[in-house]
Amino acid sequence: MSQPATKKIEVLTSQVRIAAVNSQDYICLTDIARYKGKATTDDLIRNWLRNRNTVEFLGLWEQINNPAFNPVEFDGIKMQAGLNSFTLTPKQWIERTDAIGIQSKTGRYGGTDAHADIAFEFAAWISVEFKLYLIKEFQRLKDSEQLTLGWDIRHNLAKINYRIHTDAIETHLIPPELGNAQTSLIDASEADVLNMAPFGQTAAQWRRQNPSEKGNIRDQATGAQLVCLSNLENLNALFISQALSQSERLSRLNQIAIGQMKMLTSDERTQRITEVRNRT
Numbered sequence: 001m002s003q004p005a006t007k008k009i010e011v012l013t014s015q016v017r018i019a020a021v022n023s024q025d026y027i028c029l030t031d032i033a034r035y036k037g038k039a040t041t042d043d044l045i046r047n048w049l050r051n052r053n054t055v056e057f058l059g060l061w062e063q064i065n066n067p068a069f070n071p072v073e074f075d076g077i078k079m080q081a082g083l084n085s086f087t088l089t090p091k092q093w094i095e096r097t098d099a100i101g102i103q104s105k106t107g108r109y110g111g112t113d114a115h116a117d118i119a120f121e122f123a124a125w126i127s128v129e130f131k132l133y134l135i136k137e138f139q140r141l142k143d144s145e146q147l148t149l150g151w152d153i154r155h156n157l158a159k160i161n162y163r164i165h166t167d168a169i170e171t172h173l174i175p176p177e178l179g180n181a182q183t184s185l186i187d188a189s190e191a192d193v194l195n196m197a198p199f200g201q202t203a204a205q206w207r208r209q210n211p212s213e214k215g216n217i218r219d220q221a222t223g224a225q226l227v228c229l230s231n232l233e234n235l236n237a238l239f240i241s242q243a244l245s246q247s248e249r250l251s252r253l254n255q256i257a258i259g260q261m262k263m264l265t266s267d268e269r270t271q272r273i274t275e276v277r278n279r280t
Contacts (some may be wrong), residue, residue: 009137027119030111052082070097197253198228228260
């Protein structure tokens with residue numbers, strides 16, 4: 001069975017793993033416990049589970065989020081919680097109540113994970129300072145993921161728009177019965193129309209000026225240029241359907257690109273897209 005993809009954040013002096021489980025974030029309690037005692041992580045988690053307040057919190061969380069939670073077993077556990085003789089392990093809690101908020105794993109990737117709601121409670125029990133820094137770093141990770149998601153959406157949008165653009169070329173510019181070589185020549189010419197409008201040069205010209213760069217002219221584009229290019233692809237497809245000449249289309253697209261680039265480069269959101277691309 002494959003392990004869920006994990007990410008790591010640095011909290012004070014500890015690395016904390018975060019796994020996606022059914023689209024929910026589960027934080028490793030074992031990693032959090034290491035901040036308090038590297039050799040006693042299991043004991044710390046069990047001691048936390050012995051606490052009556054902990055049991056009541058876990059039970060309430062499960063009742064809100066888990067339709068299959070076993071309330072009868074929970075009531076029995078809650079009655080014993082806090083007694084000197086009371087003990088509870090993560091595995092026992094899961095098996096007796098059908099809980100989903102905590103997961104216990106063995107083997108190489110073993111440890112105890114918990115939903116972020118629960119993990120923050122455990123972190124507070126370990127150290128209030130650690131909890132605050134954990135929340136801060138966790139939020140930093142989620143903000144970064146949102147920025148990356150925004151870049152992915154725009155990147156995929158550019159791909160879709162390019163498909164619309166090439167379809168328009170095939171419909172309005174390519175005569176019937178042309179071979180693949182002739183078609184590719186027309187496609188390359190139209191690609192350079194789009195490159196010239198926002199970049200001021202063709203792909204070949206850029207390659208000659210940047211022989212050591214990886215990828216192509218569009219791979220090195222800024223966030224503002226990519227957003228502009230996405231818009232120009234749709235407009236060029238429209239201009240092609242209107243039977244405008246290539247020179248006229250290039251002139252119009254260039255003027256549109258100048259206006260859009262002035263606006264986009266002053267918008268800090270497009271600058272942040274570029275920053276995320278540079279980090280990934």
